[in-house]
Amino acid sequence: MMCSDVEDVAFEAIWSITNITSxxxxxxxxxxQLGVTEVLLHILLSNKMKLKEHAIWAIGNIAADSPEFRDLLIDHDVILQIVNNFHLPQIKLSFIRNASWALFNICRLKPYPPLDTLEPIFPxxxxxxxxxxxxxxxxxxxxxxxLSDAYHSENSFISFFDSISKRLVHLLERNEQIQIPILRIFGNIASGSDIHTDRIIDKNILKFLFLSLHSNSxxxxxESCWTISNITAGNSYQIDCVMNAQIIARLIQIIPNAEFDVKKEATWALCNVAIGGNDKQRVQLVENKFLDVVVDLLKIQDxxxxxxxxxxxxxxxxMNTEYSKNLEENGTPDILASYQHHQNQEIATKISTLLDTYFEEEKE
Structure with missing residues (x-):
């Protein structure tokens, strides 16, 4: 019936298939098992846009079901057949939406498809x-x-990212539903090599990240703090860029009243500076009142x-033992002492080292 020459009959048949695949x-x-994949592909090769649109909807449902079914579609060259339709002059917005949604379902399930099977989507x-x-x-x-989660270090993906990065930054002016995935993209790129992290810094992303730390969301x-933490996990130049954008100071400002997930990601971003930065950057961290918030952060059960x-x-x-006085003033040694017998040996050892070396009076 889906292959019927009578378009209304074929449409009703595809509509039924779409409902069943959902x-x-x-x-x-x-x-x-009945061969619906081959039939849907046959429809995609036709010139009947109304039928194609609903065939793609059914394909999206199948792809969303499981990696197994999605891979079956990929093996049948579904991606190429969908993409080819974007070039047609008579394409409608409803078709673009359905096709984009179908491609979304093809991309989202783990394990992700091999990158070479997805590259035809990039253009x-x-x-x-x-x-x-x-x-x-x-x-x-x-x-x-x-895809950035899986392939952020692959050359073909990075080249694709470079080609759309200006548009992605522009789209950060849109609403949260668009901002979140874009922040993930930049965060994933920043988790790669220093060269890749430099790429996103060059896109002026730090300006948006600073502004996003003032968001009510x-x-x-x-997501912004997570992206920042991936940047501060980089080299000294990249940490300097974050500091020069006034992001470190803002992170410290928001921590006391932040939600747990925000506080956690912000802490990682700051600790990356303390651990991987140079002495000048550590001094800047302290001057921005990092030690003032440490006592509350140590209370987090993580x-x-x-x-x-x-x-x-x-x-x-x-770097500077004099900073122990700052910590004594805010009660940090007492918190450390309460963790002396922590079940995690690595933590217990570090606490013992801190107390023995810098806060001898607090050691039991």
Whole structure:
């Protein structure tokens, strides 16, 4: 019926298939066994845009079901067939939305498809990302964010990122639904090599990150802090760029009243400076009142965070023992003493070193 020459009959058949593929995995599997994939591909090769649009909707449902079904679609060259339709002159916005959503479903499930199977989408996104349609942009940006998670160090992905980075920065002026995936993209790129991190700094992303720390949205602040932490995990030049953008001072300002997830990511960003930065940068960190917030951060019940905070204190105090007076004034030694018998041996050892070396009076 889907291949019927009578378009209305074929449309109703595809509509039924679309509804079934939005159901259970068993229903979708049964349709695949009946050969629905080949039929949908046949429709994509036709010149009937109304049928194509709903065929792509069904394909999106199948791709969203499982990595197994998604990979089956990829093996049938579904990506290329979808992308080819973006070049048609009679394409409508509804088609672009459906196709972008289908590609989103192809990209989002782990394990991610091999990059070479996804590269045919890049030229399409380079064009469509300039569309002024929020629904489409959200799907495209999330699709790219998923790929950046897996392939942020791959040359072909980096080249693609470079080609759209200016547009991505511009889209950061949009709403939160678009900002979040874009922040993920930049954060993932920053988690790669120093060369890749330099790339995002060169895109003027730090200006937005500073402004985002004034946002009322906890999600925006969390994602921004995570991106910042990936940058401060880099080299001294990159840390200087963050400091020159007044981001470090702002992070310290927001920590006391921040939500837990924001506070945690902000702490990582600051500790990366203390641990991986140079002495000049550590001094700047202290001058921006980092030690004033340490006592509250040490109370957070998170082993990984506690460990990195202790390492930060060791680095700072090794540089200048006089800073121990600042910590004594805000009660940090008492908090450290309460952790002396921590079940994590690495943490217990660092606390013992701190107390023995810099706060002898607090040692039991």
């Amino acid at each position: 159901g259970t995995s068993e229903h979708t599997k049964y349709l695949i 399409c996104w380079q064009k469509v990302i300039h569309i002024d349609d929020e629904v489409t942009l959200i799907d495209i940006c999330w699709s790219i964010s998923y 906890a999600n925006i602040k969390k 082993t990984s965070l506690l460990n990195v905070l202790l390492e930060s204190l060791l680095k700072i105090l090794k």
